[in-house]
Amino acid sequence: MILSAVFSYVIGLFLGPYAAFFPLSLLSGLLCFVLVLAWFESRRVVSIFRGVMCFVVLVVGVVQAHQASLAKMSSEIGPVLNGQPISIAGDIVAPVRYTPVGYVLIVGLDSWTFQDQTHKGQGRIRVIWRDPGEAPAYGNHVQFTGVLREPYGTHNPRGFDYGQYLRRQGIQAVTTIRGVGGLQIVSSPSPRVGAWIWEMVDHWRKAIHDAAVASLSSPGLGLFLGMVLGEQSFIEPEVRDAFMASGTVHILSISGSHLGLLAFLIFSVVRGSMHLLPVIWVERISLRLTATRCAVLVTLPIVSFYALLAGSEMATVRSWIMIVVFGVGVWFGRTRNIATALAVAGLLMLIPHPEAVYDISFQLSYLSVAAMAMVLWFQQREEEPLLASEVPSRTFFLPWVDFLRKKAWMAGSLSLAVSLATLPLVALYFHQIAWLGLAANLVVVPLVGVLVIPLGLVSGIAGLMMGSDTIPLAGLNQSVFDVLALGVGWIAQIPAAAWHVASPTLGAMLMFWAVLVGVYAWYPFPVVRWGGIVILVSLVSWWAWSPRSDWEPGQVQVTFLDVGQGDATLLELPDGQTVLIDGGPAYSRLDMGRAVIGPLLWNKGIRRLDHVIATHPQWDHVGGLPWILQAFPVGHYWSNGINREELFFQRLQSALRAQGIQESIAGEGQELVQSDACSLKVLHPPGHTPSALPTSTRVLGGTSLNNRSLITRLKCGAYSFLLTADAEVEALERMAERLDGVSAEVVKIPHHGAKSSLNLNWIYQLKANSLVVSVGAHNRYGHPAPEVVERYREKGIPLFRTDRDGAIWFTASLDSREIVRHTAKEQELAPVVFGPEMWSVEWANWRRLSNR
Numbered sequence: 001m002i003l004s005a006v007f008s009y010v011i012g013l014f015l016g017p018y019a020a021f022f023p024l025s026l027l028s029g030l031l032c033f034v035l036v037l038a039w040f041e042s043r044r045v046v047s048i049f050r051g052v053m054c055f056v057v058l059v060v061g062v063v064q065a066h067q068a069s070l071a072k073m074s075s076e077i078g079p080v081l082n083g084q085p086i087s088i089a090g091d092i093v094a095p096v097r098y099t100p101v102g103y104v105l106i107v108g109l110d111s112w113t114f115q116d117q118t119h120k121g122q123g124r125i126r127v128i129w130r131d132p133g134e135a136p137a138y139g140n141h142v143q144f145t146g147v148l149r150e151p152y153g154t155h156n157p158r159g160f161d162y163g164q165y166l167r168r169q170g171i172q173a174v175t176t177i178r179g180v181g182g183l184q185i186v187s188s189p190s191p192r193v194g195a196w197i198w199e200m201v202d203h204w205r206k207a208i209h210d211a212a213v214a215s216l217s218s219p220g221l222g223l224f225l226g227m228v229l230g231e232q233s234f235i236e237p238e239v240r241d242a243f244m245a246s247g248t249v250h251i252l253s254i255s256g257s258h259l260g261l262l263a264f265l266i267f268s269v270v271r272g273s274m275h276l277l278p279v280i281w282v283e284r285i286s287l288r289l290t291a292t293r294c295a296v297l298v299t300l301p302i303v304s305f306y307a308l309l310a311g312s313e314m315a316t317v318r319s320w321i322m323i324v325v326f327g328v329g330v331w332f333g334r335t336r337n338i339a340t341a342l343a344v345a346g347l348l349m350l351i352p353h354p355e356a357v358y359d360i361s362f363q364l365s366y367l368s369v370a371a372m373a374m375v376l377w378f379q380q381r382e383e384e385p386l387l388a389s390e391v392p393s394r395t396f397f398l399p400w401v402d403f404l405r406k407k408a409w410m411a412g413s414l415s416l417a418v419s420l421a422t423l424p425l426v427a428l429y430f431h432q433i434a435w436l437g438l439a440a441n442l443v444v445v446p447l448v449g450v451l452v453i454p455l456g457l458v459s460g461i462a463g464l465m466m467g468s469d470t471i472p473l474a475g476l477n478q479s480v481f482d483v484l485a486l487g488v489g490w491i492a493q494i495p496a497a498a499w500h501v502a503s504p505t506l507g508a509m510l511m512f513w514a515v516l517v518g519v520y521a522w523y524p525f526p527v528v529r530w531g532g533i534v535i536l537v538s539l540v541s542w543w544a545w546s547p548r549s550d551w552e553p554g555q556v557q558v559t560f561l562d563v564g565q566g567d568a569t570l571l572e573l574p575d576g577q578t579v580l581i582d583g584g585p586a587y588s589r590l591d592m593g594r595a596v597i598g599p600l601l602w603n604k605g606i607r608r609l610d611h612v613i614a615t616h617p618q619w620d621h622v623g624g625l626p627w628i629l630q631a632f633p634v635g636h637y638w639s640n641g642i643n644r645e646e647l648f649f650q651r652l653q654s655a656l657r658a659q660g661i662q663e664s665i666a667g668e669g670q671e672l673v674q675s676d677a678c679s680l681k682v683l684h685p686p687g688h689t690p691s692a693l694p695t696s697t698r699v700l701g702g703t704s705l706n707n708r709s710l711i712t713r714l715k716c717g718a719y720s721f722l723l724t725a726d727a728e729v730e731a732l733e734r735m736a737e738r739l740d741g742v743s744a745e746v747v748k749i750p751h752h753g754a755k756s757s758l759n760l761n762w763i764y765q766l767k768a769n770s771l772v773v774s775v776g777a778h779n780r781y782g783h784p785a786p787e788v789v790e791r792y793r794e795k796g797i798p799l800f801r802t803d804r805d806g807a808i809w810f811t812a813s814l815d816s817r818e819i820v821r822h823t824a825k826e827q828e829l830a831p832v833v834f835g836p837e838m839w840s841v842e843w844a845n846w847r848r849l850s851n852r
Contacts, residue, residue, distance in 0.1 A: 006343040008054040012061020013350060013357045019066040021829040021845045024838060026062070033058065065354045081150050081173060087113040088125065089143045089186070092136055095311040096202055098209055098225075099233040101588065102130040105183075106171070107142060123172040126151070133180035135206055138198035144183040146175035152777045154562040154596055155806025155824040157550070158503060158603045160429075168355045201308050205229055208309075208460040208471075215474035220481035224471075226252050227448070228456040230310040233589055242489040244430060245498035247419065247437015248444045250368065253361075259319040260372045261449040263303045263327075264414065271295035296327045306457060321345050322366065360429050364422055371421035374520065375413050416441070420516060423540070424509040427501050431602040433544055436497045444488065452484055500602045500631075502546040512539050548576075548605040552813075556678060556716040558746065559809035561600065562802040562824065563592040565752070565776030565783070566620035569723060570600070571714060573675040574814055579611040581712065581723060586623035586648065593624030598631055600807075610635040611673055611680075613666070615725035616709040618702075619648045626655035634661055638672055640685060640710050641665035666710055677717045677814055683741055684711040684731055706751060707731040713740055717814045722768070724750035732759035743767040745819060746810055748774065749792065749799075753784020763791050770798050770810070770821060777803040827851060 019026055037051040046054075094106035105127040111120050125148065136142055151174050153162025166174065177183055209231065212224050219239045225231040235252060243249040274291040285294065300323075307320040325345035346366060349356060356362040419437050427433055455477060462472045471477055491497065504512075519532035551557055557572040563584030571579035578601075584592030601609075612634050614622045629637070629652075637656065643649070656663055666672060666682045673680035685708045709725035722744035727735070728751060735741030736759070747768040751757035752775045771792055775783045784801070792799055800808045806824025829845045832838055 003343050004050065004054050005057045006347050008058040009061040009347065010350070010357060012058045012063075013065045013354045016062040016065020016354070017069045017358075018829075019062060020069070020831045022842055023832050024842055025846075030055075030059070061354070065357075068354050081148055083147060083149075084114065085145050085147055087143065087145045088148070089113075089141070090125070092138055092140050092142060093124065095138050095198065095205070096135060097233075097311065098135075098206075098231050099128075099589070102128065102132045103135060104128055105136065105142075110141075124170050126166060126171045126174045127183075128174075128176045129183055130176060130178045131180070132182065134185065136183070136185050137202040137206075140185050140199075141187040142183055142185055144177050146177045148173040148175050149778050150174075154564055154592075155802075156562050156596055156600055157807060157809075157824060157827070159596060159599060159807075159824075168358060170355075197308075204464055205309060205311065207464055211463050211469055211471045212460075214469060215471040216478050216481070219485040220478045223252075223481040223485055224456050224477060227453060228310070228460055230316065237591065237594070239485050239489070241498075242485070242492040244432065244434070245436070245492035246440045246444070246488050247426075247434025248440050248488060249430075249434075250364065250418070250422070251444060251448050259303060259307065259316065259323055260368060261414070261445060262306060262453055263299050263323050264372065264410075265449045265454070266299045266302055267295045268410075270298045293331055296331045300324060300327050309457075309460070317349075319368075321348055322370075360425070363425055367421045367425065368418045371417040372414050375410075375417045414445070418445075421513075424504055424512050427543055428503050428509065431500050431503060431599050433499045433501055433540065435499060436491065436494060440488075440491050444484075444491075448484070452480055455480055498631075499544060500546075500598075500607075501543045502549065502603045502605055504543050508539055508543070512536060515539075546602065546605045550604055551811075554815065555811060555813050556714075556719065557809060557811045558714065558721050559600075559807060560748065560772050560774055560802060561596060562807045563596050563624065563774070563776075565779040565781070566592060566623070567615070567725065567752075567774045568592065568597055568624070569748070569774075570597075571673075571680070571721075572604075572606075573673070573678050574716070575675045577610040577673065577675050578606055578608070579613065579673055579680065580609050580628065581613045582615055582621040582725070583612075583624035583628050585620045586627070591624055591627050593627035593631075597624060597628060601632065606632075608633045608635070612637050613672065613710060613712070614639040614652070615711075616640055616705050617642055617644045617649050617652075618705060618726065619646070621726070622652055623648050626651045629655040629659050629661060634659070636664060636672075637661045638664050638666045638710070640667075640708055642705065642708060672712070678714065679716075680712055680714050682710055683713055683738070684709070684727065684734060703728055703730075703756065706756070711735065711741075713744065716812070718817060719812050719819055720744040720746075721810070722747045724748050726751040726757075728754075728756045729759045732757065732762040736762040736765055746770045746772065748772050749784070749788075751783075752779075752781070753788045754781065755785045755788060758785070758788050758791065760791065763795065766795060766797075768797055769819075770800065772800050772808050773802070775801055775803045779803075 015026060015029075034055060037046065037055060040046045041048050041051050088107065088109065089112070090107040090110040092105055093108040097104040107125045107127055109121045109123040109125055111118055113119075127144065127146070129144075151163040151166035151171055153160070153164070155161060209225065209229060212221060212229075216224055218234075219236055222235040222239060225234045230253070232253065240249065240252065243252055271291045271294070274285070274294060277285070289297070303320065303323055307316050310316050322345040325348070349362070416438060419434070419441050423433065455473070459471050459473050459477055462468075463470070466472065515532045515535045519529055519536070522528040551572050553576065554574050555572070556574055557570075559570040559572075561568040561570065561584070566584040567582040568584040569581040571581070573579070580597070583597060586592060601607075609628070609632050612625065612628065614625060614637070616622075617639070628634075643653075668682055668684055668686045670682045671679055672682060706726040706728045707730045709727050709731065711725055711727055711731065712723045714721040714723070720740075720743070722741070724732075724735075724747070732750065742762060742765040745768065747766065747770070749757070749771055753773045773784050773789075789799065800821075800823060802808065804825065808821070808823050810819055810821050812819040827848050829848055830841055832841045832845070
């Protein structure tokens with residue numbers, strides 16, 4: 001009965017956050033659920049008690065999730081989000097995370113001071129401390145001054161919303177502080193045992209971290225810190241991409257498969273090692289404990305310590321709970337009830353954190369451990385006390401070969417099960433079918449579990465016990481982790497290793513899991529087995545194909561992506577050609593090419609870019625292009641021919657050379673693209689030769705670079721789009737002198753709406769139906785400038801901003817006179833308020849949901 005109750009509770013948690021947007025549909029669904037239960041009860045399929053229990057638990061889940069979502073929306077931290085520096089006091093409520101540039105702290109707000117007035121408050125603030133001083137510890141009471149912002153991210157069609165992700169983690173505000181004196185530690189943790197333990201663990205983690213930094217170098221350093229301490233930010237993007245392409249990226253995070261693998265290894269080694277003990281010892285131990293119970297007794301404390309040392313992130317804690325519940329079940333000999341044990345573990349995690357049901361780490365962790373547990377249950381036999389007669393003779397070698405063979409087979413089965421169970425989620429969140437992972441995991445997972453993780457963990461603990469400033473066996477660790485990175489990188493070079501796909505639909509994912517469970521449960525029946533395999537292969541093949549979507553032949557679609565403080569525009573032409581103009585910025589941990597542009601292209605079924613245009617060599621326009629050039633085949637690459645010495649530009653040039661892409665220089669009058677009735681022409685800068693261009697920013701400053709931006713105009717039948725890049729006053733003066741430089745259906749406002757692009761003559765002559773400004777939320781430049789926005793609004797033309805509206809896209813057919821505009825913001829669900837318009841608002845929400 002517990003299985004049906006937990007299932008009903010989880011369904012309620014899924015539905016709860018949508019109660020404010022689909023109240024009528026939810027009530028109708030609950031009524032239908034009652035009718036179905038009543039029908040089953042009349043047929044004696046379920047008892048009345050079970051039916052009532054399932055309904056009550058479902059309602060409890062809906063109410064709890066709904067109240068949790070409302071609580072986050074009405075946080076007490078709201079008054080401090082005023083854009084002004086505020087003094088904050090509070091306690092560090094989570095283990096400190098280390099990054100290459102500083103620390104990441106989660107501070108529980110206690111009080112805040114503004115204009116000499118102190119107020120009490122509650123809430124959780126994510127603080128990035130760059131160039132920091134002494135590292136604080138869990139439980140420290142700290143003070144700092146910073147500008148607090150609501151969690152925010154980019155908003156693109158079917159894209160990842162980082163702001164929403166943080167809010168689901170319970171974060172109500174974010175801020176960045178800098179310098180040694182940016183944060184003051186006021187007091188140490190309270191004398192409570194829990195706080196003292198966490199402080200001690202934080203010091204241990206810091207000691208191992210510092211020793212690793214002093215002993216190792218990249219890429220081994222990043223892998224050591226990521227896989228032993230959970231410090232993911234030290235893993236280089238290229239290394240992470242290789243693990244992603246090979247289907248082994250789950251190894252990098254300390255979550256379900258990671259902890260489960262370690263627990264399985266320790267359990268197997270301890271249980272198998274009992275055979276090596278003297279016979280008289282085995283006989284005495286077997287009077288009180290079986291070999292299995294001995295293994296559980298050793299495994300759980302080691303795994304618990306590892307979870308603490310890894311920072312006890314939510315994903316780690318969830319995996320630890322599942323392993324503990326499973327271990328308790330093994331202790332009491334209840335391995336036959338593994339499904340019930342997993343249900344109880346899920347319940348223990350979801351009751352205090354109902355929002356976790358939407359978290360990727362919970363979903364991946366639970367599926368990974370569930371898949372491992374089901375494999376173990378399938379092959380588990382009832383345990384008997386270990387008798388001396390069962391101990392294999394030490395004079396024979398073959399029994400141990402057979403023992404190792406069985407364990408290797410088990411490890412392979414576990415990795416295969418994890419890969420299959422998580423395949424839909426990996427496709428959904430990472431846009432990839434890691435087909436290579438089915439084979440790569442058979443090698444990488446056992447290697448990591450048997451050698452890499454134990455070596456790193458033992459070395460770290462040994463360094464702690466010795467008080468060493470370096471990692472013991474540093475040379476061996478460096479070699480092992482480097483070889484791991486090299487081997488995975490080699491696997492990732494196999495052609496089509498990273499097969500990217502569009503995000504699968506929820507219905508297709510549910511069908512995949514249902515069929516997978518059916519094949520597992522009825523494997524002995526050939527019809528079910530082969531029929532299920534055919535369905536699974538068909539689903540995966542459809543995902544792998546991922547045909548073009550959100551576009552039809554004969555249509556032109558122009559999408560202004562939300563890439564923060566930068567530019568990126570996608571053109572989809574009537575004959576299917578695709579053009580990407582600029583690629584947004586690339587930060588140390590966030591590459592807009594990888595995080596925004598790539599997923600959007602995959603979701604649209606675009607696997608090739610016919611043209612890539614870099615309007616001018618500035619970081620916020622071309623920072624994301626190196627990754628794009630490496631991830632997608634590119635037909636032609638265009639630029640204005642200006643070179644720079646900065647690292648971001650050298651990365652771009654290296655990517656061009658690595659992919660064998662020839663750079664073409666564009667100038668005024670050139671037609672870059674010809675497609676049916678469409679033409680993309682360059683209006684500015686004037687034509688020139690590469691030899692006449694300066695090669696260093698010491699010659700060209702920011703204004704000169706901006707005024708040499710490639711200004712292009714797309715003409716498709718009756719429709720035109722004017723794309724002005726970062727043009728400033730000088731370039732816009734030239735545009736004002738030509739008719740095609742001041743008129744278009746859609747005009748992108750130049751230079752993110754900066755004051756330097758305020759040319760009143762050009763604005764006065766401007767003729768357009770829509771204006772778009774690409775700008776990042778809370779950017780440090782103050783873009784768009786208020787006076788610039790005011791001048792455009794005086795024209796009476798609708799103005800759209802990517803920081804407020806998210807991505808904006810325009811669609812038109814060549815045989816139509818209508819151009820359709822959409823924004824990512826309008827795809828957000830609207831709360832339904834009681835009244836006569838309830839159904840129309842809810843119906844509009846259904847349309848928004850279907851378009852996601």
